[in-house]
Amino acid sequence: MASLPPDPGESSSSNPPVLPPAPGWQGIASDWASDKDAFKQVPWGKAMMWIFLLSDTFIFSCFLTGYMSVRMATTSAWPNPSEVFALTIGGKEIPLILIAIMTFVLISSSGTMAMAVNFAYRRDRAKTTALMLATAALGLTFVGMQAFEWSKLIAEGVRPWGNPMGAAQFGASFFMITGFHGLHVSIGVIYLSIVALKVLRGDYERSGNYQIVEIAGLYWHFVDLVWVFIFAFFYLW
Amino acid sequence: MAYAEQAETEVLHEPKSFLTKYIWSQDHKVIAIQYSLTAIFVGLVALVLSGLMRMQIGFPGSLAFMDASTYYQAMTMHGMIMVIYLLTALFLGGFGNYLIPLMVGARDMVFPYVNMLSYWFYLLAVLVLLSSFFVPGGPTGAGWTLYPPQSITKGTPGTEWGIVLMLVSLAIFIVAATMGGLNYVTTVLQARTHGMTLFRMPLSVWGIFMASILALLAFPALFVSAIMMLLDKVLGTSFFIPAIISLGQQLDHQGGSPILFQHLFWFFGHPEVYIVALPAFGLVSDLISTHARKNIFGYRMMVWAIIAIGVLSFVVWAHHMYVSGMNPYFGFLFATTTLIIAVPTALKVYNWVLTLWRGDIHLTVPMLFALAFIVTFLVGGLTGLFLGNVIVDIPLSDTYFVVAHFHMVMGVAPVLVVFGSIYHWFPKVTGRMLNDTLGKLHFWITFLGTYAIFFPMHYLGFQGMPRRYYAYENYAFIPQSAQELNAFITVVALTVGVSQLLFLFNLAWSTFKGKPAGSNPWGAASLEWQTPDTPPIHGNWGAKLPVVHRWAYDYSVPGIEQDFVPQTVSAEELEQMRQLSAGTRTADVKT
Numbered sequence: 125m126a127s128l129p130p131d132p133g134e135s136s137s138s139n140p141p142v143l144p145p146a147p148g149w150q151g152i153a154s155d156w157a158s159d160k161d162a163f164k165q166v167p168w169g170k171a172m173m174w175i176f177l178l179s180d181t182f183i184f185s186c187f188l189t190g191y192m193s194v195r196m197a198t199t200s201a202w203p204n205p206s207e208v209f210a211l212t213i214g215g216k217e218i219p220l221i222l223i224a225i226m227t228f229v230l231i232s233s234s235g236t237m238a239m240a241v242n243f244a245y246r247r248d249r250a251k252t253t254a255l256m257l258a259t260a261a262l263g264l265t266f267v268g269m270q271a272f273e274w275s276k277l278i279a280e281g282v283r284p285w286g287n288p289m290g291a292a293q294f295g296a297s298f299f300m301i302t303g304f305h306g307l308h309v310s311i312g313v314i315y316l317s318i319v320a321l322k323v324l325r326g327d328y329e330r331s332g333n334y335q336i337v338e339i340a341g342l343y344w345h346f347v348d349l350v351w352v353f354i355f356a357f358f359y360l361w
Numbered sequence: 362m363a364y365a366e367q368a369e370t371e372v373l374h375e376p377k378s379f380l381t382k383y384i385w386s387q388d389h390k391v392i393a394i395q396y397s398l399t400a401i402f403v404g405l406v407a408l409v410l411s412g413l414m415r416m417q418i419g420f421p422g423s424l425a426f427m428d429a430s431t432y433y434q435a436m437t438m439h440g441m442i443m444v445i446y447l448l449t450a451l452f453l454g455g456f457g458n459y460l461i462p463l464m465v466g467a468r469d470m471v472f473p474y475v476n477m478l479s480y481w482f483y484l485l486a487v488l489v490l491l492s493s494f495f496v497p498g499g500p501t502g503a504g505w506t507l508y509p510p511q512s513i514t515k516g517t518p519g520t521e522w523g524i525v526l527m528l529v530s531l532a533i534f535i536v537a538a539t540m541g542g543l544n545y546v547t548t549v550l551q552a553r554t555h556g557m558t559l560f561r562m563p564l565s566v567w568g569i570f571m572a573s574i575l576a577l578l579a580f581p582a583l584f585v586s587a588i589m590m591l592l593d594k595v596l597g598t599s600f601f602i603p604a605i606i607s608l609g610q611q612l613d614h615q616g617g618s619p620i621l622f623q624h625l626f627w628f629f630g631h632p633e634v635y636i637v638a639l640p641a642f643g644l645v646s647d648l649i650s651t652h653a654r655k656n657i658f659g660y661r662m663m664v665w666a667i668i669a670i671g672v673l674s675f676v677v678w679a680h681h682m683y684v685s686g687m688n689p690y691f692g693f694l695f696a697t698t699t700l701i702i703a704v705p706t707a708l709k710v711y712n713w714v715l716t717l718w719r720g721d722i723h724l725t726v727p728m729l730f731a732l733a734f735i736v737t738f739l740v741g742g743l744t745g746l747f748l749g750n751v752i753v754d755i756p757l758s759d760t761y762f763v764v765a766h767f768h769m770v771m772g773v774a775p776v777l778v779v780f781g782s783i784y785h786w787f788p789k790v791t792g793r794m795l796n797d798t799l800g801k802l803h804f805w806i807t808f809l810g811t812y813a814i815f816f817p818m819h820y821l822g823f824q825g826m827p828r829r830y831y832a833y834e835n836y837a838f839i840p841q842s843a844q845e846l847n848a849f850i851t852v853v854a855l856t857v858g859v860s861q862l863l864f865l866f867n868l869a870w871s872t873f874k875g876k877p878a879g880s881n882p883w884g885a886a887s888l889e890w891q892t893p894d895t896p897p898i899h900g901n902w903g904a905k906l907p908v909v910h911r912w913a914y915d916y917s918v919p920g921i922e923q924d925f926v927p928q929t930v931s932a933e934e935l936e937q938m939r940q941l942s943a944g945t946r947t948a949d950v951k952t
Contacts (some may be wrong), residue, residue, distance in 0.1 A: 198616035232718035
């Protein structure tokens with residue numbers, strides 16, 4: 125069998141010749157089933173990252189539904205996020221200002237990441253590296269601001285097992301969910317920095333394949349998207 | 362990039378020393394064997410634990426060290442090890458790793474390094490779990506479902522260290538399973554060889570593929586519940602613990618929701634049943650087809666049934682919680698979805714039987730195990746219909762009927778497939794056959810024995826014998842005859858347990874001294890039997906990847922002497938075979 129040419133066509137097989145795909149759902153089903161076009165251009169790493177992100181989505185969904193469930197189940201009053209997460213700037217209390225800035229920073233980092241992917245495919249190594257490092261720096265800023273927020277709340281007496289403002293689950297959910305997300309951002313910062321340095325060093329020049337930048341970007345956008353949900357469900361509810 | 366474009370450009374990692382070849386190996390076949398041996402080892406630990414439990418139930422007080430705490434610890438560890446560390450690891454990490462690349466025509470998993478990490482994380486999880494036997498207070502005795510609040514409040518054995526190690530071990534296991542699962546799914550989707558369309562894959566690959574998807578989507582719920590319970594235990598948060606008085610003391614917790622844990626746990630726990638069952642369905646389909654020399658009946662329907670079962674398994678979880686206190690309408694909803702899942706499952710059973718119908722059945726050891734699986738799974742599946750209905754479940758819940766049901770359906774049935782598959786694929790792994798006599802002896806003791814163990818438990822359940830009790834004396838509602846039946850079950854259970862030594866001996870002996878098998882002893886059509894070397898060497902396929910021209914089930918094709926057509930045979934070659942066969946027949950007529 126090894127002597128046969130690696131012909132992906134079906135002409136030599138015992139099956140009937142390949143027909144053009146049927147329209148609509150049937151076409152999609154038959155296309156996926158026999159694998160003619162769907163996924164064809166997707167390299168292994170990218171496919172794997174998408175599947176991982178799907179799995180990670182389930183982790184964050186479970187965290188968020190768990191949080192919402194205990195928030196509804198608990199008997200004590202839930203602290204008002206607008207007050208808890210307010211900063212006093214120039215004598216005025218501004219609700220959610222820190223979170224607004226953090227969100228802005230993180231969403232901006234997705235912008236620089238998208239530009240990095242663009243320059244990577246043009247094989248502009250200097251600009252790619254610069255933009256990726258900018259993304260990582262914005263991520264680091266985000267983590268730094270989160271550390272500030274954590275220490276401020278801890279100073280105000282919020283602990284995982286209780287807090288002076290109300291339901292004990294507030295602190296528990298807050299530290300758990302933002303902690304888990306912050307961990308994702310931190311890992312992302314390390315991941316992006318490594319890829320950026322490898323791009324700068326020219327590690328991918330031999331193959332000329334810069335898909336790794338896009339794969340790292342997928343992860344980064346995902347972490348960003350998750351934050352939008354945490355923002356909506358934890359801070360705005 | 363299916364059809365192997367990337368496979369042909371990818372540089373394969375070459376092992377250089379003994380260490381990289383057998384210990385820190387990135388070869389899927391070596392990793393599969395590492396996974397399997399580790400899983401079988403912990404499985405034996407769990408088997409011994411079940412023997413100890415049976416001694417207590419059958420002959421109360423016969424073991425001096427067996428007090429209530431030890432009993433609960435043995436029960437918890439037995440359940441958790443069997444479900445997660447043995448069956449999940451063996452089907453996905455063992456069979457998945459070995460068979461997927463060979464069956465889809467890949468040289469290895471797509472990311473061999475991640476695959477290797479998956480095994481080492483799994484080993485770490487096993488070690489953490491086993492270490493809980495040696496810490497103060499011993500392993501957790503919370504029951505394998507780890508329901509809070511009892512799992513982390515004082516009074517349950519193992520609340521000092523055991524439960525923490527259990528949760529940490531589970532979290533590590535989930536990391537391992539995720540790394541493995543990503544590899545399996547991506548390999549099936551993107552690294553198939555030329556001509557290997559999704560609908561030409563053997564059902565083994567389909568079963569493992571779907572189970573890996575379930576693992577990737579269901580384990581997150583267990584991961585989250587493990588993290589939350591760990592925080593409850595270590596940091597004193599109150600996710601799952603309401604205000605509670607335990608052993609006369611008001612605990613520091615308040616406002617948590619124990620039901621939340623049950624929802625999270627069973628959102629994982631029910632798909633977990635199918636993470637174990639779907640690979641078994643797939644593997645057994647291939648065993649039946651190969652050893653009945655007949656194509657699998659209704660291949661496409663079998664595939665769609667696997668997919669349907671996988672999807673439905675995510676919407677049935679609360680049928681484990683009928684007695685937990687749920688809105689009755691929820692019970693109605695989940696009973697309905699549970700009964701719907703019986704449709705694709707029954708379809709599979711019919712198709713197995715119809716594959717056997719008028720087949721050329723060879724009663725080889727793998728086939729015996731496959732037939733035993735059908736019977737056992739049928740019994741376990743039918744009792745599942747009882748328990749899926751709220752009104753029947755409520756009196757039967759927490760009795761031995763449930764124990765009988767889930768041992769039949771997801772304990773014994775998949776284990777029979779594990780044995781059958783080991784007897785079937787062992788020749789490919791080692792190049793030698795397992796001993797047939799020992800195999801048959803092992804089969805009959807195991808099959809009849811497990812029936813004798815679990816079938817009477819249905820009656821014990823009807824009589825109202827509750828599960829999870831340490832001792833059954835002095836309960837007026839349990840008749841004396843129950844104790845006699847329990848003693849009988851214990852004797853059989855110990856016999857079956859000890860008889861597994863036959864299997865271990867057979868494995869060890871045949872690996873070195875078994876009859877040489879040749880490359881395709883069963884005359885199987887699927888791709889893994891067409892490798893140039895047996896056992897397959899690193900890279901599996903020599904210089905060129907194989908080309909696939911047909912499905913994996915061309916058995917007893919009319920007009921051809923050889924009763925199977927390998928997947929690699931093209932239409933022209935098939936025509937030649939046909940003419941050759943016709944030629945021999947005319948020659949026969951002339952003489």
